[in-house]
Amino acid sequence: MSGRTTSVGGRGWTLAVVCVATFMLLLDLTVVNVALPDIRDAFDASFTSLQWVLDAYALGLAAVLLTAGSLADRLGRKRVFNIGFVVFLAASLACGLANDAAVLSVARGVQGLGGAVLFAVGPALIGQEYQGKDRGKAFGVFGGVVGLSIAFGPLIGGALTDGLSWRWIFLVNVPVGLLAMVVSALRMRESRVESAPAVDWWGLVLFTGALTLLVLALLRGEAEGWASAPIVGMFAASVVLLGAFGVVERRRGEQAMFQLSLFRNRTFNGVSVVTLLCAAATMSAIFLLVSYVQNVLAYSPWETGLRFLPLTATLFVAAAISGSLTTRVPQRLLMGTSLALIAIGLFLVALTGPDTSWTALLPSMFGIGLGMGLFNPPRASLSIAVVEPSKAGMASGINETFQQVGVAIGIAGFGVAFQGRVSDLFTQSAAGRQLGPDAHEFGEAVAAGGGAEAVGRAPSALAPALETAARTAFVDGLTDVMFVCAVVAAVGAVIGFGFIRTRDLHESARGETVEVESRAVVNGVEAQGLLEGESAGVPAVAQSVRAGGDG
Known part of the structure; x- marks a missing residue:
């Protein structure tokens, strides 16, 4: 450093x-x-x-x-x-x-x-x-x-x-x-x-490509259709790239x-x-x-x-x-x-x-x-x-x-x-059933926050009932x-x-939290022993914590 x-x-x-x-x-x-x-x-x-x-x-x-x-x-x-x-x-x-x-x-x-x-x-x-x-x-x-x-x-x-x-x-x-x-x-x-x-240029390219395809498929899945060819293809390509990334990183070892x-x-x-x-x-x-x-x-x-x-x-x-x-x-x-x-x-x-x-x-x-x-x-x-x-x-x-x-x-x-x-709740409502085949599209507009605009375009006689149904469905x-x-x-x-668990942390960070964990798993005489062990350094406390519980 x-x-x-x-x-x-x-x-x-x-x-x-x-x-x-x-x-x-x-x-x-x-x-x-x-x-x-x-x-x-x-x-x-x-x-x-x-x-x-x-x-x-x-x-x-x-x-x-x-x-x-x-x-x-x-x-x-x-x-x-x-x-x-x-x-x-x-x-x-x-x-x-x-x-x-x-x-x-x-x-x-x-x-x-x-x-x-x-x-x-x-x-x-x-x-x-x-x-x-x-x-x-x-x-x-x-x-x-x-x-x-x-x-x-x-x-x-x-x-x-x-x-x-x-x-x-x-x-x-x-x-x-x-x-x-x-x-x-x-x-x-x-x-x-x-x-x-x-x-690690290969790792960089493979992981960035895999994550880009994964997130893009998640973001665009609803708009394109989850079973559509582009979305399925992006998910599949992401899995392939992640697999290749894992192989490359395993071979690089500590340099990955x-x-x-x-x-x-x-x-x-x-x-x-x-x-x-x-x-x-x-x-x-x-x-x-x-x-x-x-x-x-x-x-x-x-x-x-x-x-x-x-x-x-x-x-x-x-x-x-x-x-x-x-x-x-x-x-x-x-x-x-x-x-x-x-x-x-x-x-x-x-x-x-x-x-x-x-x-x-x-x-x-x-x-x-x-x-x-x-x-x-x-x-x-x-x-x-x-x-x-x-x-x-x-x-x-x-x-x-x-x-x-x-x-x-x-x-x-x-x-x-x-x-x-x-959309389902609105379609199943009494007001939704009056709209017939248009109810599903109306319900999607309600979910997207466009309920007021959708009601404004509907027949005036139905407006009060549609507004109540839209609000309830949302x-x-x-x-x-x-x-x-x-x-x-x-x-x-x-x-x-x-x-x-504290014991899974790197030793540079474990020393900062080990006393906290020790207080959580010991009491009475054991706590006093840990405090005395602290003067001998972090390893003594860490050993006591490992003996005392999950920390």
């Missing part, structure tokens, strides 16, 4: 830059949703074109997360991070200046590529600067920013769209990002593996960009699966809840964002608390408890009904916000704790890849389930899908409790 020394102030600047970059790139996942009606009007865009505005960013973000983290370990984390920043800002400018939907979609894809670099390398930069309790606090701040960026998306998007123009949801990144880049160039230190092997031996680490597997399940459940839930408040309750983008402030505030407070708890409470308890709280919050969506106000969502918002806030700091910390510090970029990239694949699976899978459920479909999301989160909680 180069440049080992750093001041407390210097590492504070590093945390600030990483948090600003992460906030911007994740904000752009959700901020666009509230601006889609304005983008549609500006370009007279079709529904398919608008889908690509969303999908292109998610695709670019997911495709190169692992490769970006691996390259950062080899070429220098600060260098790769800043390259990603330049790409992200240039693409943001192109998005803001786009003159049609096709140009906007391409720019969004490039923006996602730059964002992937920032997302993959950011946790590794934090991990190289902070140790012990300070690392827990730093990842608490980082985790809070991750959650806030997602929750604040509708509010900021609504403010910029209503007050200025939809273009400013992209253009605002440029001045803020340039300022952060200046700080990065002046105050962040470089870090790399001096003896790193050559870049993805250490396949990590799959023998129970905690690595546990964190990866929990991350995927959490992303699938929460991101799809937030998208659907925003759609409910905006399209069914008929609040403006700004008003919708304001009504999500309870979730946002809860998330922020919980993340701050979780950061300080990562070195005091066994992390398996934090991970499991956070998913359990998310599951409870998703179950509580059932309190809403066709005639309830937005306040019926408050119990759900508090549960989801508390769970998401507790989840993000230990997830980010554990993602790099399973490997030696020199491979932190690779490990962070792997975990962020699982997160983005979870987002794609969740939005695609639960989106399809929601659309189908709402709310009932929402609660049904949220129940399934809750079950997914509950499964994640079980895995979090059962598959995360």
